[in-house]
Amino acid sequence: MRRTAAGFLAIAFATAGLAHAALAGSDGETPAKAPSHVEKTFLLPSSDGYGVGECLTTPGSSCGQVVANAWCEAQGYAAANSYGVAAADEYTGAISQPTPAPTERPIRITCQD
Template identity: 80%
Template sequence: MRRTAAGYFVIAAALATACLAQGAFAGSDGETPAKVPAHVEKTFLIPSSDGYGVGDCLTTPGSECGQVVANAWCEAQGYAAANTFGIAAADEYTGAIEQPVSTPSERPIRITCRD
C-alpha cells in the first residue's frame, strides 16, 4: 500500500487541527507556557457597630475567636481565608479629609482576605 505526499499532508493537517481543537498547546503561540493567575487579596472595612457583636472579637489583640470570625467573613465573601484583621488605621478609610482621630471603638474593622 503506497501513500502519496498529498496523503501524508492530509493526515498531518488533520492531526494538527485535532491538537489545536483540544488545546494541546499551552500558550497562544504554542511555545510559551500558560500564565498562572496572580495571588488575589481584598481588604474589607466593616463598621465596628455592625450589630453582630463581633467587634470585640476582631479588635482585641490575641483573641482566639478573632481568626475564626475573620475566616468566616472571608469565606462568606468567596475567599479562602483571612490574612490579617484588626482596627483600621485612619489612612485606610479617610485620607483626603483632615479629621480628629476617632476613638478605637468608632473606627471600622479591617479584614484582609486571600484566595
C-alpha cells in the first residue's frame, strides 16, 4: 500500500495538534498546570535504629519538625506537613494480633510538595 506525502503530513499535523491540546490548558494557549498540592504519607518503624523515634512521637518536641522535614527532603518533597505515631487504622491489620503499645506502633510522616 502506497501513501502520499500529503497523507503523511496530515497524520503528522493531527498528531502534533493532539500533543499541543494535551499540554495546553482549557483555552488552548496557556500550559496546563500540574496539581499544586501533592501529599504522601510514609510509615517508619518506631525502632529504626537512628534514635529519632522519640523526636517524632513527642508532641511539641524541638527536633520533631526538623527530623520530619529532613526525611521528606530526602524523599524528594519540600517539607513535612505532619508527623507522629500512626493510628491503628493507618497501617495494615492483616494479621489479627493485639494492638501494639504506642511505642511499638509505626511513625507516620506526611510530606508535601
